[in-house]
Structures are given as structure tokens and as C-alpha cells.
Amino acid sequence: MPVPVVSVAQMRQWEQASWSAGRTEAAVIARVGACLAAWLRRHVPHNDRILILAGKGHNGDDARAALPHLQGRAVDLVEVRDPETALPDLERALARGPDWILDGLFGIGLNRPLAEPWCRLIERINQARSRIVSVDVPSGLDADTGRPWGATLRATCTLTLAAPKQGLLHPAAHTFTGRLEVIPDIGLVPCPIQSELCWTLPEDFLDWPPPRPVAAHKGTFGHLAIVAGSTGYHGAAVLAARAAQRARPGLITLITPASVYAVVASQLQAVMVHPWSAAHPLPGRYTALLFGPGLAAADLPAEIPATLARLWQEANVPIVVDASALDHVPRGPIPRDALRVLTPHPGEAARLLGTTTNEVQSNRVAAVRALSGQFGGAWIVLKGYQTLIGRQHGPIFVNPSGNPDLAQGGSGDVLAGYLAGLCAQPPLQGDPERLIRYAVWQHGAAADALSRRHPAWVVEDLVRTLGRVAPHRVASTARPATPTTPP
Ligand SMILES: NC(=O)C1=CN([C@@H]2O[C@H](COP(=O)(O)OP(=O)(O)OC[C@H]3O[C@@H](n4cnc5c(N)ncnc54)[C@H](O)[C@@H]3O)[C@@H](O)[C@H]2O)[C@@H](O)CC1
Ligand SMILES: Nc1ncnc2c1ncn2[C@@H]1O[C@H](COP(=O)(O)OP(=O)(O)O)[C@@H](O)[C@H]1O
Ligand SMILES: [K+]
Structure with missing residues (x-):
């Protein structure tokens, strides 16, 4: 709890x-x-x-x-x-x-x-x-x-x-x-x-994610579509896809502009990669969508923002939106019962709210509430030191894990990919609050584990460590050896 x-x-x-x-x-x-x-x-x-x-x-x-x-x-x-x-x-x-x-x-x-x-x-x-x-x-x-x-x-x-x-x-x-x-x-x-604000503990994830059924197959764990990358930002697509793999959905398809298709595809094996086509924008049936990492170049196909806007309002599968794609999310209602998550850093949050980063940082809870209110009650992951997770109403959770070594380009792409990889899995979709909190906690805990071992780690190392931190190993590092039972 x-x-x-x-x-x-x-x-x-x-x-x-x-x-x-x-x-x-x-x-x-x-x-x-x-x-x-x-x-x-x-x-x-x-x-x-x-x-x-x-x-x-x-x-x-x-x-x-x-x-x-x-x-x-x-x-x-x-x-x-x-x-x-x-x-x-x-x-x-x-x-x-x-x-x-x-x-x-x-x-x-x-x-x-x-x-x-x-x-x-x-x-x-x-x-x-x-x-x-x-x-x-x-x-x-x-x-x-x-x-x-x-x-x-x-x-x-x-x-x-x-x-x-x-x-x-x-x-x-x-x-x-x-x-x-x-x-x-x-x-x-x-x-x-x-209290309005709650502090996440590693203990919250001792039984999460649930064990995989022995007879499960890749269809059990869903199919994630990632729309990411553009000229100059192809690495964001690769990082997001690799991080999504760490969440282990059944299948991952990455759709990326033709200008970077070859360089992106050449770096991925298990992930299926397609060049973006306006005629067939999302070839396949998906259980979650991620729009965002690296969709930033000036020559981005114009149909990508339009497709995001349409699916955000219509699709009944979870959608995660990160980075520059945040600018293309329509304000207003979202489908009832469909998971929607926005993952802005404070600068992006300020842009969306029409205010300054300082203003966001001076009252982050208010920023989460306001953003969620503008975007139909979507979940907001307001990143940074002690990342906040919440919606317009209800509790707001403070994430305790992570450290300043995460402050390097690409670590947000990794979070978006990992979070979306979890969102795509039908067995996990029933508890979106825990899913989002777990993704953010695991991302920070992986960084903490790396920082303990060697301080000069890079984002590629983060991808390799993601998903490997067992909550019980870090749960209250101050547990006494012999528990003293209160009367
Ligand atoms: N009340 C309890 O039984 C529990 C207390 N706990 C611990 O106890 C702490 C609180 O204990 P206390 O209430 O004894 O308070 P503190 O130990 O924080 O300090 C209180 C003492 O400081 C003095 N003081 C306050 N302001 C001062 C100032 N400006 N200049 C000089 N002296 C000043 C007070 O007169 C008092 O003697 C918690 O922070 C926590 O560490 C925990 O063990 C949980 C249980
Ligand atoms: N001081 C810090 N403590 C904890 N986490 C941090 C800290 N600085 C950055 N992070 C985390 O690193 C990630 C950075 O994301 P973002 O700013 O989107 O980077 P990028 O866009 O370069 O990928 C977020 O998950 C953020 O919470
Ligand atoms: K003290």
C-alpha cells in the first residue's frame, strides 16, 4: 500500500x-x-x-x-x-x-x-x-x-x-x-x-506483475504499435522499441517515417518495423499504441499527427503519448474506459498549459490536475525528480525511485516504451494505476541499480537493466534483521 x-x-x-x-x-x-x-x-x-x-x-x-x-x-x-x-x-x-x-x-x-x-x-x-x-x-x-x-x-x-x-x-x-x-x-x-498525495513504495509491487500462466502464448500478451522516430531522431524510436521489449508484450510493431526506416530497422530484430504509409497508417490489430519518441523533425509526414488525434478520440485500446507528439493530442473528452496516458517533462507540461516551467514546478500537483482536466481525465505522468502520477481527480502518487543520472537524453524515450509495452498486455490492463506506477518505479529503480554499480552508465545500459529490479530486493532497505513485533 x-x-x-x-x-x-x-x-x-x-x-x-x-x-x-x-x-x-x-x-x-x-x-x-x-x-x-x-x-x-x-x-x-x-x-x-x-x-x-x-x-x-x-x-x-x-x-x-x-x-x-x-x-x-x-x-x-x-x-x-x-x-x-x-x-x-x-x-x-x-x-x-x-x-x-x-x-x-x-x-x-x-x-x-x-x-x-x-x-x-x-x-x-x-x-x-x-x-x-x-x-x-x-x-x-x-x-x-x-x-x-x-x-x-x-x-x-x-x-x-x-x-x-x-x-x-x-x-x-x-x-x-x-x-x-x-x-x-x-x-x-x-x-x-x-491524503491527496501518496508515496509509492517498492512493497506495492511485491505481487505485481502477476506470474505468467504456464500455457500462455504470445497472443496472451498483446501487440504494441509504436509510431516513433524521424530524421535526426531515429534513436528515440530504437530506444523506445527496445525498452518496450523489456516489458515483454507478445508482439511489437514499430512504424517509422520512410526517411529513417532503414537505419531504425537495421537495429532491431524481434521488433517488426514498417515504414509509415499514409494509405496504411497502422497495419495490424493492436492492444496498445505509443505515439511520440522522436516524432520531431520538420519533415514529419503530416498524416501522423492527424492519425494520433483521431485514434486518441476513437480507439478503445490504451494510448501513451510522449515528447513532441504531446502537441498533437486533442483536448476534450476521451473514450470512456479507454486508458490514455500523457508523459510530459515539466517543459512539455508548461507548453501544454501555456505557462512556464517554473510555474509548473512550483505547483506540480496543480499541473497534473490541470493537464488531466484539459485532456479528458487522462493519466498524467509528470516526469522529473519525484515524478508525479495522477489524474484530474483521485490520489496523486509520488515516485520515489530514480536519480540525477537519469538526466540524459533518451531516458524519457525508454520510459515511454516500457510503459507502453506493459499497457499492451491484456493481463495487466485491469489495474492501470498500478501498471503506470510500476513502470515509472521500475524505470527509476533500474537507474538506481546502475548508479550503485557504476556511475558512468548511459541510456543503452538503462534499457538492459529495465525490468530486472525485483521489488522485494529494494523494499524498505531499512528492514531490521530480526523483526520486532509490536505489542
Ligand atoms: N512521538 C513519538 O512517540 C514518535 C516520535 N518519533 C520521533 O520523534 C520525533 C519527534 O519527537 P519530539 O516530539 O520529541 O520532537 P524532536 O525530537 O523533533 O524535538 C523536540 C525537542 O526540541 C525542542 N525544540 C523545538 N524547537 C526548538 C528550537 N527552535 N530550539 C531548541 N529546541 C527546540 C523541543 O522543546 C523538544 O525538547 C520524530 O521526528 C521522530 O523522529 C518516532 O519515533 C515515532 C514515534
Ligand atoms: N533528478 C532526477 N531524479 C529522478 N529522475 C529523473 C531525474 N532527472 C530526470 N529523471 C527522469 O529521467 C527521465 C527524463 O525524461 P525526458 O526529460 O523526457 O528525457 P528525454 O526526452 O531526453 O528522453 C524521466 O523519466 C525523468 O523522471
Ligand atoms: K533529524
Whole structure:
């Protein structure tokens, strides 16, 4: 189940519901400590030194509770109840050159501006050049607004507890949170909060896609048609087709302008490739269509946009539209019950909405709602850091996977191809929400897997890795080795 993005007041309400139901703070803190230690054991090389900073509230209790689970590691603990009296201890610990700092100074209890000594302490820690892992919230950040209360630790990673706090998703917070990860199960009762924004977890895909029936054949898994590529952009068609193959629909046909047919066809084997013909625009019966990657050249056959516009309004199969083809999608109603997905990056979204990229980025949820509203309630995948997935109404899902190594030309073509390859499969079409969320999550998770192994990867590597990340392998990397069962 995805978790809601919550305010501090909602988080407090969730905690209260848990205490009322008989869960205890002590048990939750013990479990958080075990989870934090599990994360550190998994991510911190064995000989690296860790400094735990424990503040005066429960955030400090959480960080301190990791200590018993880190035996065999080089760990120092500094208690920071008062910034001035703690400074000598902190300096001594920093002199030992910690590679990592576990930040338990302040969490969601920070509720007023920090006084000067606290700001100095925080800036001193920021200068230490250790990698900072913040517990729940980077210390100094307002968890509701995402803005610093004077000074804030700059984390490499923030392990937020139970659910993401809304301020952590604010653009102003990004430089402080670093990579945002959620430790979903800290022993609270099931979440009583409903929120417009939900955070996707790898756990959401433990049973998805469903196993293939043993007697299945290629007809079981549908036939995807891709209309893509043009002079100067033939690679987009190739990348989209190869990524679609990774989703493993039964058949894939790629239709590409005659000007690039030979170069595109020569790079694909299992994919059937046809030159675009106005007389026979889509030769065959398809279970999904992808229009987009690389349909950008000035000499693009004029019938391609017209065909897209007609099928968007009439076809009863899923249609995914990406990149320059987005400009040819008609506004207004779409067929009832037919899946329609648009995958703009923020620049494309701004163009479609007649606004600026900054405007889109300053309120991405509103951009998703507005775009979907203009295009008949279609699903919108608003790409970028923490890609959003949603429609005019209903929940909007934040994707947690992916990293800046994805910021290279062609990675969007790969996403479009992979997503369309899943859309084409009748056994998967019954749950479009999970299908789209899975495609986006898998795309980002493949990038994360590559970045862990070798940082200089290219989009062709992404295609090879796509589909291979097993959700259970990355599901909450902070699972304690021995689960502590809440009472
Ligand atoms: N309430 C609970 O039982 C749970 C709390 N959890 C953890 O506890 C954290 C919240 O704990 P707390 O409510 O104790 O709050 P914090 O640990 O975030 O900090 C609260 C302390 O900081 C002080 N403070 C606030 N603003 C200050 C300022 N500007 N200058 C100096 N001191 C300031 C408060 O007076 C209080 O002593 C969460 O972020 C999370 O890490 C989790 O373990 C889940 C369960
Ligand atoms: N910093 C980032 N973190 C996570 N994902 C990113 C980041 N930057 C880019 N991406 C992802 O990379 C892809 C880029 O797509 P797009 O901009 O359409 O590229 P192109 O048009 O060159 O193929 C999207 O899926 C986007 O979400
Ligand atoms: K913290």
C-alpha cells in the first residue's frame, strides 16, 4: 500500500491513534533504532566511522536506539541537549573524522526558529564533510513548509519515518533532504489518514506483475504499435522499441517515417518495423499504441499527427503519448474506459498549459490536475525528480525511485516504451494505476541499480537493466534483521 504524505499534525494524530490502540512509544523507538541500524549496515562500508548525534527529543531517542544494533562498527555517540555545552564533545568526535553522521538532533518537534548557538552548531556539522543521514527530517527544517528554521543540516539521505512529511517534498527542501527514503513500518497502527498525495513504495509491487500462466502464448500478451522516430531522431524510436521489449508484450510493431526506416530497422530484430504509409497508417490489430519518441523533425509526414488525434478520440485500446507528439493530442473528452496516458517533462507540461516551467514546478500537483482536466481525465505522468502520477481527480502518487543520472537524453524515450509495452498486455490492463506506477518505479529503480554499480552508465545500459529490479530486493532497505513485533 502506498503511504500518504502527511502534515506534522496528521503525523501526531497517527501517533495518538497508535498509543490509544495500545502501541507504546518505547516499542516504536526501539523498532526505529533497529531500522536505522539496518539501513546503516546495508549502506555504510564496514570500516567507515559513524557519529550518532542524539538530540533532546524523541528524534534523539530514535538515533540513540540504533547504537545497540551497530556492534562491530566504529561508532561514536554525542548527546546534544544544549548546543554550547555539547560543542567540545562534538569537536572531539568530528576530529576522529566520521565518514557518516546519523542526525537525530530535531525531527517533527522543531516548532520555532533556532537560536544562534544551534545555528552555529548545525553549520559546524555541515562543514564536516561527512555524509549526513537524517532521521525523519533534516535537523533545522520545518517538516510542514520545507523551509529552514534558521539553519538546517544538509543530508545525503533522509530516512523519514512511517510516511513522508509534506515539507520534505517541497522544492525548497530538496537541497537539505538529499535522497528521501521512507521507513514505512515502525510499529504504528495502520494509517488512519487520507491524503491527496501518496508515496509509492517498492512493497506495492511485491505481487505485481502477476506470474505468467504456464500455457500462455504470445497472443496472451498483446501487440504494441509504436509510431516513433524521424530524421535526426531515429534513436528515440530504437530506444523506445527496445525498452518496450523489456516489458515483454507478445508482439511489437514499430512504424517509422520512410526517411529513417532503414537505419531504425537495421537495429532491431524481434521488433517488426514498417515504414509509415499514409494509405496504411497502422497495419495490424493492436492492444496498445505509443505515439511520440522522436516524432520531431520538420519533415514529419503530416498524416501522423492527424492519425494520433483521431485514434486518441476513437480507439478503445490504451494510448501513451510522449515528447513532441504531446502537441498533437486533442483536448476534450476521451473514450470512456479507454486508458490514455500523457508523459510530459515539466517543459512539455508548461507548453501544454501555456505557462512556464517554473510555474509548473512550483505547483506540480496543480499541473497534473490541470493537464488531466484539459485532456479528458487522462493519466498524467509528470516526469522529473519525484515524478508525479495522477489524474484530474483521485490520489496523486509520488515516485520515489530514480536519480540525477537519469538526466540524459533518451531516458524519457525508454520510459515511454516500457510503459507502453506493459499497457499492451491484456493481463495487466485491469489495474492501470498500478501498471503506470510500476513502470515509472521500475524505470527509476533500474537507474538506481546502475548508479550503485557504476556511475558512468548511459541510456543503452538503462534499457538492459529495465525490468530486472525485483521489488522485494529494494523494499524498505531499512528492514531490521530480526523483526520486532509490536505489542
Ligand atoms: N512521538 C513519538 O512517540 C514518535 C516520535 N518519533 C520521533 O520523534 C520525533 C519527534 O519527537 P519530539 O516530539 O520529541 O520532537 P524532536 O525530537 O523533533 O524535538 C523536540 C525537542 O526540541 C525542542 N525544540 C523545538 N524547537 C526548538 C528550537 N527552535 N530550539 C531548541 N529546541 C527546540 C523541543 O522543546 C523538544 O525538547 C520524530 O521526528 C521522530 O523522529 C518516532 O519515533 C515515532 C514515534
Ligand atoms: N533528478 C532526477 N531524479 C529522478 N529522475 C529523473 C531525474 N532527472 C530526470 N529523471 C527522469 O529521467 C527521465 C527524463 O525524461 P525526458 O526529460 O523526457 O528525457 P528525454 O526526452 O531526453 O528522453 C524521466 O523519466 C525523468 O523522471
Ligand atoms: K533529524
